[in-house]
Amino acid sequence: MAERRMFSKTVVDSDAFLDMPLSTQALYFHLSMRADDDGFLNNTKRIQRLIGATDDDLKLLIMKRFVIPFEDGIVVIKHWRMNNYLRKDRYTQTVYQEEFAMLSVKEDGSYALEETSGIPDGNQCVTVGIPDGNQLATQVRLGKDRIGKVSIESSINTACPEPEEPAPDREQVISLTLNDRSEFWIYGDQVEQWSQLFPAVDVLQELRKMKSWLDSNPSRRKTKRGILRFVNSWLSREQDKGKLNYRTKAPQISEVDSW
Incomplete structure (x- = not known):
């Protein structure tokens, strides 16, 4: 196995990567350094402990699709072939x-994970026809005989549906105004998840700040597809600020009256 690894600036200079907390970015680099020559590794927990990363850092890498997990605990670096x-x-x-x-x-x-079922779920695109200029037309399928031989599979035009509307029984917490003046609701389960991923942040208070900022800057409001990325970026920045303040804050010394 090679001892040197490379990183593509296309990946590590992207907003999606730089918006993550520094501890999450560090975990990505360490996982990539220790992966095998196809980008796989089976000791993520050990690496987390080694560098002081948390489960939330790994969850964020998975959520943002920088690593792909398998059921048996093995993960693969998604952009491995772009990096190396x-x-x-x-x-x-x-x-x-x-x-x-x-x-x-x-x-x-x-x-990308190959889908074994022909029935699309909520995270897949539905095939509807012949590719036009806006879709990627081919994928290279990997298998056991991948080295030196690849089979090209032509894909057909994919139309991705809009995200599904949330179930009506979810608890509405706060709404954020979009660029079309509609309201995008944030729900209690989302707040709970963000609170776990960004423990140094008062998520509800930051959501109030976001709402105020969007109301004050109507020309910079987000689309329905971009609003959650805006929220994640905002919370990631606040998480980094919170960690920095925690590390640099001087210890409080209680004053004792002398008589």
């Missing part, structure tokens, strides 16, 4: 062949 290229004489094939066979690689070099 190895000569065949220096390449050692991964031992995780079962998981490897479940992946395809897109035209941009990133991994």
Whole structure:
């Protein structure tokens, strides 16, 4: 296995990456340094303990799709092939062949999980026809005989539906005004999840600040598709500020009256 690893600026200079807390970014770099030559590793917990990262850091990497998890605890770096290229004489094939066979690689070099069922779920796109100029037309399918041989699978036009509307029984907490003047509701389960991912942040208070900012800056309001990214970016910045304040804050010394 190679001892050196590379990182693509396309990945690590992206807003999605830089908006994450520094501890999450550090975990990504350490996972990438210790992955095998296909981007797989099976000791994420050990690496977390080694660098002082938390489960929330790993959850955030998974949520933002920088790593892809498997049921048996193995993970793969999604953008591994964008980051690294190895000569065949220096390449050692991964031992995780079962998981490897479940992946395809897109035209941009990133991994994607192959769907075993023909029925789309809420996270898939529905195929509807012939590709036009706006879709990626091909994917490279990976299998056990991937090295030196790839099979090109032409995809067909995919139309991604709008995100499903939330169930009516969810608790509405606060609404954020969108660029079309409609209201996007934030729900209690989302606040709870963000509170776990960003423990240094008062999530509800920051949501109030976001609402005020959006109301005061109508020209910079977000779309329905972009509002959750806006929320995550805001909370990530506040998380980093909270950690910095915690580390630099001087200890409080209680004053004792002298008589």
